[in-house]
Amino acid sequence: MMASALRKLFKGAERHRSGDRAGGWRHKNNTSNKKGAVESPTHHNQSAAMRFFGHVPSPRMSKRDTNKISPEDGANTAKSASNGACGDNTDAFNANVADKVSSNGNIASPNRSVRFKSSKAKTSPKAPVPDNASLKHAQTVRTRRLMKEYQEITKYSRSMEKPPFVVELVDDNLYEWNVKLYQIDPESDFYHDMQEADIGHVLLNMVFPENFPFSPPFMRVISPYVEKGFVMEGGAICMELLTPRGWASAYTIEAVVMQFAASLVKGQGRIARKCKNGKEFNRKSAEASFRSLVKTHDKYGWVTPPLADG
Secondary structure (H helix, E strand, O other), X not given: OHHHHHHHHHHHHHHHHHHHHOOXXXXXXXXXXXXXXXXXXXXXXXXXXXXXXXXXXOOOOOHHHHOOOOHHHHHHHHHHHHHOOHHXXXXXXXXXXXXXXXXOOEEOXXXXXXXXXXXXXXXXXXXXXXXXXXHHHHHXXXXXXXXXXXXXXXXXXXXXXXOOEEEEEEOOXXXXXXXXXXXXXOOOHHHHHHHHOOOOOEEEEEEOOOOXXXXXXXXXXEEOOEEOOOEOHHHEEOOHHHOOOOXXXXXXXXXXXXXHHHHHHHOOOXXXXXXXXXXXXXXXXXXXXXXXXXXXXXXXOOOOOOHHHO
């Protein structure tokens, strides 16, 4: 339809130009409008183009073409024609088209419709959430590892008359152990304090997290009340081995307990007769002290003192 209309438009324009070259246009169409101005072929062609694109209603429009224009379009085009300026006609046409923009992005045009794609806002990727299979697998790894170590330690301690340490489950909970440490360097001051106070062992508590052995256990001293020896407030233990930064999944529980026994002597630990400031060892205080410890060492690093300083 577009091509047919264009052919008719330019065919009429060519006919007027040919009439002008033959000299018959000025004699045949030498008529003036109401204001006395003579119309030229160029003005006629420009008016025809404007009528075709909907700027000005055509005086020769048939009744069938009139039905294609809505009353609103007719009012807008008639108003633009009365202005007489090209800029005013363009503004009226743009306003008319803008009124036809629908909410879904379609533009109603006299010749064709254009669809604009709406861009959706990009959402930031969400953090991956572990599924049930991953959690179940991690729990299985922790259970198998602790069962293996518990059986090996129990078998080893029963085979000896005086084992260095023994382990017990807290309320039959595989994920929380109590450790009784018997073996302390007999030449240390801590060992002499144990003999004088008639204390047979150091009682430790170990809690294993869900992602053990990939994360370290939380270990603290329950009794006796220890001063120095890298034992902090609440019974927390200052050992890089027990922090996420210094832990390795290959470490065994036996290695952790024996490392604590060595650090207790190296840090010149002593058994206090009375609790300092009346504060006894407890889990809540130990956890808070350990968190503060980890934060401090993450900031300043771990420094190993010389052997001369103990």
